Structures are given as C-alpha cells and as structure tokens.
Amino acid sequence: MADASDRPRPRSSSQVTLDDVARACGVSPITVSRALRGARNVAPELQARVQAAVDQLGYVPNVAARALASARSSHVAVLIPSLTNQLFVELLEAVQDALSPHGFQSLIGVTHYDPAQEEALLRSYLSQRPAGVLLTGFDRSEAALRMLERSNTPCVHLMENSDAPGVYSVGFSQRDAGRTIVEHLLQRGRRRIAYAAGQLDPRVMMRLEGYRDALRAAGCHDPALELLAPGPTSIALGGRQFEDLLARHPDVDAIFYCNDDLAQGALLAALRTGVPVPQRVAIAGFNDLGGSDQMLPPLTTVRTPRREIGRRAATMLLALMRAAPAPERTVDLGFDLVVRRSS
Amino acid sequence: MADASDRPRPRSSSQVTLDDVARACGVSPITVSRALRGARNVAPELQARVQAAVDQLGYVPNVAARALASARSSHVAVLIPSLTNQLFVELLEAVQDALSPHGFQSLIGVTHYDPAQEEALLRSYLSQRPAGVLLTGFDRSEAALRMLERSNTPCVHLMENSDAPGVYSVGFSQRDAGRTIVEHLLQRGRRRIAYAAGQLDPRVMMRLEGYRDALRAAGCHDPALELLAPGPTSIALGGRQFEDLLARHPDVDAIFYCNDDLAQGALLAALRTGVPVPQRVAIAGFNDLGGSDQMLPPLTTVRTPRREIGRRAATMLLALMRAAPAPERTVDLGFDLVVRRSS
DNA sequence: CTGAAAGCGCTTACAG
DNA sequence: CTGAAAGCGCTTACAG
Numbered sequence: 253m254a255d256a257s258d259r260p261r262p263r264s265s266s267q268v269t270l271d272d273v274a275r276a277c278g279v280s281p282i283t284v285s286r287a288l289r290g291a292r293n294v295a296p297e298l299q300a301r302v303q304a305a306v307d308q309l310g311y312v313p314n315v316a317a318r319a320l321a322s323a324r325s326s327h328v329a330v331l332i333p334s335l336t337n338q339l340f341v342e343l344l345e346a347v348q349d350a351l352s353p354h355g356f357q358s359l360i361g362v363t364h365y366d367p368a369q370e371e372a373l374l375r376s377y378l379s380q381r382p383a384g385v386l387l388t389g390f391d392r393s394e395a396a397l398r399m400l401e402r403s404n405t406p407c408v409h410l411m412e413n414s415d416a417p418g419v420y421s422v423g424f425s426q427r428d429a430g431r432t433i434v435e436h437l438l439q440r441g442r443r444r445i446a447y448a449a450g451q452l453d454p455r456v457m458m459r460l461e462g463y464r465d466a467l468r469a470a471g472c473h474d475p476a477l478e479l480l481a482p483g484p485t486s487i488a489l490g491g492r493q494f495e496d497l498l499a500r501h502p503d504v505d506a507i508f509y510c511n512d513d514l515a516q517g518a519l520l521a522a523l524r525t526g527v528p529v530p531q532r533v534a535i536a537g538f539n540d541l542g543g544s545d546q547m548l549p550p551l552t553t554v555r556t557p558r559r560e561i562g563r564r565a566a567t568m569l570l571a572l573m574r575a576a577p578a579p580e581r582t583v584d585l586g587f588d589l590v591v592r593r594s595s
Numbered sequence: 596m597a598d599a600s601d602r603p604r605p606r607s608s609s610q611v612t613l614d615d616v617a618r619a620c621g622v623s624p625i626t627v628s629r630a631l632r633g634a635r636n637v638a639p640e641l642q643a644r645v646q647a648a649v650d651q652l653g654y655v656p657n658v659a660a661r662a663l664a665s666a667r668s669s670h671v672a673v674l675i676p677s678l679t680n681q682l683f684v685e686l687l688e689a690v691q692d693a694l695s696p697h698g699f700q701s702l703i704g705v706t707h708y709d710p711a712q713e714e715a716l717l718r719s720y721l722s723q724r725p726a727g728v729l730l731t732g733f734d735r736s737e738a739a740l741r742m743l744e745r746s747n748t749p750c751v752h753l754m755e756n757s758d759a760p761g762v763y764s765v766g767f768s769q770r771d772a773g774r775t776i777v778e779h780l781l782q783r784g785r786r787r788i789a790y791a792a793g794q795l796d797p798r799v800m801m802r803l804e805g806y807r808d809a810l811r812a813a814g815c816h817d818p819a820l821e822l823l824a825p826g827p828t829s830i831a832l833g834g835r836q837f838e839d840l841l842a843r844h845p846d847v848d849a850i851f852y853c854n855d856d857l858a859q860g861a862l863l864a865a866l867r868t869g870v871p872v873p874q875r876v877a878i879a880g881f882n883d884l885g886g887s888d889q890m891l892p893p894l895t896t897v898r899t900p901r902r903e904i905g906r907r908a909a910t911m912l913l914a915l916m917r918a919a920p921a922p923e924r925t926v927d928l929g930f931d932l933v934v935r936r937s938s
Numbered sequence: 939c940t941g942a943a944a945g946c947g948c949t950t951a952c953a954g
Numbered sequence: 955c956t957g958a959a960a961g962c963g964c965t966t967a968c969a970g
Contacts, residue, residue, distance in 0.1 A: 267724075269947060280957050285949065293955055310745050312722045316662035317947035320962045324949095325659070335687065341678045348705070357719065360703050362691070376700065379655045381610075402653050487886035513885075520889050523866070543830035543856075546863050612963060623941050628965065636939055660963035663946045667965095 268311045276305040288313065319381070328569065329377035330386045331361045331370055332410075333453060336484065337511070338541050339558050340388075343410065346562025347386060354570060356383065363388075365453050371396040378403050384569045390414055391454045406572035408565045411455060411558075413582045420572065422565040422583040426455045429554050429587045430462025433508055433536050436552070436589055438470050442506035442534055446477040448493040448518075449510035450485035456510045459538065463508060477501060485510070490517025491524075498527065505533055506595070512537035512544045512553055519547045519594065534595040549593035557585040611654045619648040631656065662724070671912065672720035673729045674704045674713055675753075676796060679827065680854070681884050682901050683731075686753065689905025690729060697913060699726065706731075708796050714739040721746050727912045733757055734797045749915035751908045754798060754901075756925050763915065765908040765926040769798045772897050772930045773805025776851055776879050779895070779932055781813050785849035785877055789820040791836040791861075792853035793828035799853045802881065806851060820844060828853070833860025834867075841870065848876055849938070855880035855887045855896055862890045862937065877938040892936035900928040 274281040279298065287294045287302040294302075305311070319325050328351055332340045348358050359382060361373035371393045377385070378399055385400065385407040400407060409421035437445050447463045449456050460478065467473035479493055490509060494517070497504055509515035515537030522529045529535050529549060537544060540555035564583050571579070617624040622641065630637045630645040637645075648654070662668050671694055675683040691701050702725060704716035714736045720728070721742055728743065728750040743750060752764035780788050790806045792799050803821065810816035822836055833852060837860070840847055852858035858880030865872045872878050872892060880887060883898040907926050914922070 267947095271947080281947090282949075282958085283956060286956085289949090295955060298955085310742075312718070312742075312746070314663070314947055315723045316659045316668070317962090318949075319659035320657070320663050320964080321947075321949040323962070335678060335684045336681075338679075341684070344678065345705070357702070359700070362688070375655070380658045399653070399655075403655070487889045491889055516886070517889060520886075520891060523891050543859070543863075546830045546834055546860060548863060548866050610963095614963080624963090625942085625965075626940060629940085632965095638939060641939085657963055660946090661965075663948080664963075664965040666946070 267314070268309045269314070270311075272309060273302065273305050273311050276309060277301050323381075325381050325383045326356050327359050327377075327380055327382040328356045328384045328386060328573075329359045329361060329374070329380075329382040331363055331373055331377075332388050333363050333365045334451075334484075335362055337451075337513075339539050339556070343558040343562045346559040347566045350563050350566030351570070356570075356573075365451065367391060367393045367396070371399075374399055378405065381405075384408070384573045386410060386565060386569060389454055406569060408569045408572070410561055410565050412458075413584055415582065418581075420568055420581050422561050422568060422585065424557065424561075424585050424587050426458035427462040427465070429538070429556070430459035430508075431466045432462070432587075432589055433538070433552075433554050434463050434466035436591065437506045437508065437534055437536060437595060438466060438472075440506075440530075440534060440595055443470075443472045444474070444477065444501070444504045445472070445506040445508060446479060446497050446501070446504050447508050447510070448479045448481075448490070448497065448514060450481045450483060450489055450493075450514060451511070452480055452482060459510055477504065485514050487513050487517035487520065490514030491521035492517075494518035494521040495525065498533070506530075506536070507533060508536045508538075510538055512539050512541040512551065515551055515553065515594075516541075516543060516547055519549070519551060523548060530593070530595050536595050540590055545592065547594070552592045552595035553590050555588040555590050557587065560585050610657070611652045612657070613654075615652060616645065616648045616654050619652060620644050666724075668724050668726045669699050670702050670720075670723055670725040671699045671727045671729060672702045672704060672717070672723075672725040674706055674716055674720075675731050676706050676708045677794075677827075678705055680794075680856075682882050682899070686901040686905045689902040690909045693906045693909030694913070699913075708794065710734060710736045710739070714742075717742055721748065724748075727751070727916045729753060729908060729912060732797055749912060751912045751915070753904055753908050755801075756927055758925065761924075763911055763924050765904050765911060765928065767900065767904075767928050767930050769801035770805040770808070772881070772899070773802035773851075774809045775805070775930070775932055776881070776895075776897055777806050777809035779934065780849045780851065780877055780879060780938060781809060781815075783849075783873075783877060783938055786813075786815045787817070787820065787844070787847045788815070788849040788851060789822060789840050789844070789847050790851050790853070791822045791824075791833070791840060791857060793824045793826060793832055793836075793857060794854070795823055795825060802853055820847065828857050830856050830860035830863065833857030834864035835860075837861035837864040837870075838868065841876065849873075849879070850876060851879045851881075853881055855882050855884040855894065858894055858896065858937075859884075859886060859890055862892070862894060866891060873936070873938050879938050883933055888935065890937070895935045895938035896933050898931040898933050900930065903928050 270281045274284045284302050287299050359377050363370040374396050385405050388410045389412050412423040413421045518535050537551050537553040540553045544551040613624045617627045627645050630642050706713040717739050728748050731753045732755050755766040756764045861878050880894050880896040883896045887894040
C-alpha cells in the first residue's frame with residue numbers, strides 16, 4: 253500500500269511555475285509574485301498582462317514554496333472531539349465561514365474525545381506551522397500543552413472559559429447551564445430528578461456539577477439517580493437509559509439528559525412504552541439540536557450558542573494571528589433555557 | 596482584520612531546524628533526515644541518538660520545506676457536499692481512518708452542493724499540490740474538470756459510479772435503490788405512492804428516476820405526487836411535506852422520502868396528527884440514519900454503504916497515488932432494503 | 939552506512 | 955514601479 257512518502261516523483265515537476273509566467277510576460281519573477289499577491293505597487297497594465305498569462309498557462313501557485321519562503325501559513329488547525337454530534341458540525345461551519353474570507357483554511361482534526369489522539373493530531377498539525385490553532389475545551393495532555401507553548405502559535409479555546417492568564421477562550425458556563433435547567437425542573441415541582449449522560453467529557457461532567465448544585469440547594473440530591481454511561485450518546489442509548497431509570501427508580505419524576513439525542517430517544521421510548529410525558533416524568537435535554545422542537549411532546553432543552561462561539565473564536569484568533577491585542581481574553585456567550593412541553 | 600498574507604514574520608524563524616538537530620548529534624543534516632524518515636540504511640545507534648536530540652530540542656519537521664524538496668505532499672483533498680447530513684460525516688470518518696495510517700491527512704472541503712463553491716475549493720486545494728483528491732459524485736463545472744485534468748492528481752469519485760473511461764469511482768446505483776424501495780411499496784399493495792424530496796442534488800434526482808421506473812412499470816405514475824423542495828432537508832420539512840401531501844392528495848397511500856431525516860419528520864407528524872402508519876399511509880426513507888430504527892413505528896429505509904464506500908475509495912486512491920494500477924476503475928457496493936414497520 | 943553539493947519554487951530585503 | 959541576489963528548510967542524486 254502507498255505511504256505518504258513512498259512515491260518518487262520527478263525532481264522537477266512538469267508544473268507551470270512563477271518563472272514560466274514571468275518569461276511569458278517578459279518580466280522578472282518577483283514582479284509576477286507581486287502582481288499575484290495584489291501588491292499596490294505594480295503597474296495596472298502589467299497586472300493585467302500577468303493575469304492573462306496565468307490564465308493562459310493555468311498557473312497555480314505552489315503553497316509549499318510560498319509557505320517556506322514567507323514563513324507564513326494560511327492554515328488554521330481546528331481540533332474538535334467529534335463530527336457525530338451536530339453541535340460540533342455547526343461550530344465548525346461557523347469557524348470556516350469566519351476564516352475563509354480572510355484566506356485561511358481549516359485543518360480539521362477529530363480527537364474522538366481522547367487527549368492522546370489530540371496530542372498526536374496536534375503534533376502532526378503543528379508540523380505544518382499553522383497560523384493559528386482552535387482547540388475544544390481545556391482537557392489535554394502535558395505534552396500537548398508544551399508543544400503548543402513551544403510553537404508559539406496563537407490559540408483560542410472553544411466551548412468553555414478559563415481565567416488562567418494568557419489563555420484565550422470563547423464559551424459559556426456548562427455548570428451554570430446544568431444548574432439552570434435543573435432549577436427549572438425543581439420549579440415545576442419535580443423532586444426525584446435524574447441525570448442521564450453518555451460521552452463523559454469534561455463538559456458533561458460540569459453539567460453534572462450544575463445538576464448537583466441545584467439539587468443540593470433544594471435538599472434533594474440522590475447520587476443513585478446519576479446514570480453515567482461511557483461511550484457515545486445516541487437516540488437508542490437514551491431510550492435504554494429511560495427504561496432503566498424507570499425500572500430501577502419508579503419514583504423518578506424528571507430526567508435531565510446531557511445531550512438532546514439521548515432525550516429524543518427517551519421521548520420515543522416513552523411513546524413506545526406508554527409513559528406519559530411530562531405527567532409521569534418530565535424530560536429535558538441539552539443543546540437544542542435539530543428535531544427537538546418536532547418531538548412529541550417538543551423537548552425542553554438548553555440552546556447553546558455554538559455558531560456564535562465559532563464566529564467569535566475565529567475573530568479572536570484572527571486578531572491574535574496578526575499579532576494584534578485581542579480585545580478580550582475570555583468571552584462568555586451564555587445560553588438560553590428553552591421550555592417546551594416535555595417539562 | 597488579519598488576512599492570511601498580512602503579518603510579517605522574522606525571516607529566520609526561531610524554530611528548531613534539521614541543522615540544529617544535526618549539530619547536536621555531530622552528524623550531517625542529511626543523516627538526520629534519513630533517520631527521521633525511518634530509512635533502512637542508518638546505524639541503529641545513530642538512529643537512537645537522533646531521536647534523543649529531536650525529543651530534547653523539541654524539533655518538529657517543517658512540512659512546507661519537505662513538500663517543496665520532495666515534490667510530494669501528504670495531503671488528500673476530500674470534497675463533500677455537506678456535514679449536516681450524517682451520511683457524509685460517516686463517509687469522511689471512513690476515509691480518514693483508511694488514509695491516516697498511511698500518513699495522509701485530509702483537507703476537508705464542504706461544497707454546500709454548489710459546483711461553483713466546489714470549483715473554488717478545488718482551485719485552492721490544488722495549490723497545495725495534494726497527493727490525491729476525493730470528490731462526491733460527477734456534477735461539477737467545466738473549469739473544475741480542466742483544473743483536475745491539468746493537475747494530473749489521482750482522483751476517485753464517491754457515491755455514484757460512471758463508466759466514462761479513466762474515471763475511478765466507488766458507489767452504488769442511486770436509481771436502482773430508488774426503484775427497489777418503490778417496488779417494495781408496490782408489493783405491499785400501495786398504488787398512490789408519493790416522492791418527497793429536498794436538497795435536490797443529482798443523487799436525489801436519480802432516486803426520483805428509480806421511483807418513476809417502478810411506478811411506470813406498474814402503470815401508476817402520477818407526476819402530481821412528486822414533491823420536490825429546494826433547500827436543505829430537515830425533520831421539520833419532512834413533517835410539513837407529510838401534512839401538505841395528505842391535504843392535497845387525500846388518497847396518497849405511501850410516501851418515499853429521499854432522506855431519513857425527512858421520513859423521521861413525517862413519522863412524528865403522523866403521530867402528532869393521529870394518522871396511522873402504515874395503515875393509512877406507509878412511510879419509507881433513505882440511508883438508514885441514526886434513530887430511524889427507534890421511531891414509532893420503526894422506519895423502512897435503504898441502508899447505504901457509506902463507510903465501505905469511504906474505505907474502498909481511500910484504498911483505491913492509495914493505489915493510484917503510488918502510481919500502481921488500481922485493481923478496478925469502478926466498484927459498485929450495492930445497498931440493502933431494510934423493511935421495518937412503517938411500510 | 940554517511941556526506942557535500944545542488945535545487946525545489948517561492949518571497950524577503952535591499953537597490954535603483 | 956521593477957529587478958538581482960540570497961535564502962526559507964528540507965530532500966534528491968551522486969559519491970565514497
């Protein structure tokens with residue numbers, strides 16, 4: 253099987269180079285280079301002549317040469333845990349929409365929620381000397397931290413905030429969001445409130461802390477109602493967790509799921525097994541993903557500002573990449589409680 | 596705001612280079628280069644010495660320099676229409692899983708189903724001289740085709756097949772799949788079968804052709820039952836299409852949706868409005884996405900082999916990239932009819 | 939198994 | 955507004 257370094261190619265590619273364009277125009281390569289980069293100090297007539305030659309020859313600049321000569325890259329490495337959670341797809345889209353008008357391309361890395369994989373990706377992406385890095389959260393290896401530090405690459409963190417010095421981040425308080433939705437359930441008169449979770453990343457665990465905060469304050473925290481499943485979340489898992497919870501704790505009167513896919517599965521399982529929602533048990537989710545407003549009953553959840561997070565983080569990184577002082581180190585974008593009929 | 600070409604950096608980066616490592620080891624740079632690439636002809640003792648120096652200095656190879664010197668790249672450009680459809684996320688994961696063990700990284704481009712955007716992405720990615728390209732389907736601009744041709748970059752097409760000479764592809768027959776599911780509905784005794792679609796890409800239109808094939812053969816094709824919505828699919832759209840169709844054509848007895856998210860929305864709308872499925876109307880989807888088996892009733896659909904497509908296409912590209920003759924030009928992976936209780 | 943020379947295709951910094 | 959020289963950090967091809 254081929255490997256990235258396997259195949260010998262002719263020393264001199266048959267590709268069209270800057271020199272070919274220059275020769276075609278009868279000017280020096282450097283002038284072509286300037287014309288191509290839209291330098292202000294090139295005669296308009298020459299500009300047009302160069303463009304014509306480029307089109308005619310089908311010249312495509314070699315970015316490796318450009319990057320090497322200029323010590324500048326148009327890549328931004330974006331490391332996210334998953335593409336399976338719609339949340340991160342939307343985050344990513346917002347990032348790319350903000351970055352690409354400025355000529356930056358995203359190198360997307362999926363860590364699968366694993367610091368070791370993240371470290372490997374970072375090592376590999378850093379070797380491309382990206383102009384900047386976007387990371388999800390703060391849970392990473394010491395080695396990754398050191399590489400980042402040593403590389404001196406501008407970096408912004410997504411989804412959570414930190415008050416550590418020199419750390420840039422755009423996010424919201426996962427813990428507050430967890431507390432808020434549980435307080436809503438308490439206000440509705442629920443007392444036996446369960447937390448059902450999968451994909452136990454640090455943010456899911458912070459939501460758990462918020463859940464505990466609210467229940468302890470109300471004097472009805474019961475650790476037996478915390479259902480933490482390792483592995484990925486899914487609609488099917490949510491259904492199983494729903495049935496488990498009701499079987500083992502028949503008095504449960506509300507379930508807060510760490511992600512909407514689980515909660516959607518619970519709603520479908522309730523329908524299937526004839527458990528009335530919210531009468532017998534209230535259901536709440538997290539993130540307000542696609543379809544949650546279409547469920548039966550529509551799902552109460554927390555809407556998280558992932559598009560805005562992507563946009564703002566990209567803007568912040570853009571400032572750092574041009575070595576401008578970022579206006580703020582930490583942006584808290586908050587969240588919205590969305591009360592629908594499942595609670 | 597910063598642009599990719601804005602910020603001046605010191606001519607000589609303060610980064611650790613090959614030369615630094617060589618000096619630290621007391622050997623020549625070329626030897627370090629060989630040791631790093633795992634060349635067979637380096638003394639084991641030296642190998643270890645180099646590795647130690649690399650670790651100690653925190654050396655990270657500069658891929659731009661490597662790419663320029665070797666005229667070889669470890670990038671593969673992967674152009675897909677969307678990350679919102681779970682289908683393409685799974686396709687992408689399979690591609691990356693197959694490519695990364697061989698040292699290739701994916702440059703992911705999202706075309707938003709737009710040949711103009713695809714052309715722009717291709718232009719930009721080709722300037723990185725990728726080792727290979729993976730494209731979705733065959734619907735692209737003349738200019739894109741020319742660029743690809745001229746670049747001489749190995750290329751494999753995903754999702755559909757073509758018998759054009761020199762074209763590599765891995766997919767299945769969208770038309771046959773459409774025909775198959777409609778034949779199933781016919782066999783169940785349905786006669787007034789609608790096709791409801793969104794995101795009218797070429798594959799959705801080929802499914803439509805399959806739908807027509809089956810209905811014409813059965814003598815019950817009615818163009819009035821083709822509901823083609825421009826714009827993205829969603830659970831909410833599926834629900835609206837369901838209500839529309841039943842209001843305008845009360846005799847409709849089955850609906851084939853071009854994608855499972857639409858069909859899931861239909862199932863939820865049926866539940867909401869009290870329309871019995873499949874008694875009053877059968878529902879079928881396409882792709883067998885997450886949650887379809889959890890619906891009420893579970894959704895009849897077509898399971899498409901996207902992970903296998905990604906894996907096989909990557910394998911084929913790997914062969915082409917090492918200039919090996921690919922075993923086959925065209926791989927048809929078929930599909931599975933999945934009959935559940937909605938039909 | 940190791941090295942000296944040349945070059946990949948650009949851009950920088952300096953002139954004019 | 956345009957150009958000659960040097961160099962970015964690596965690898966290739968050729969020796970020994």
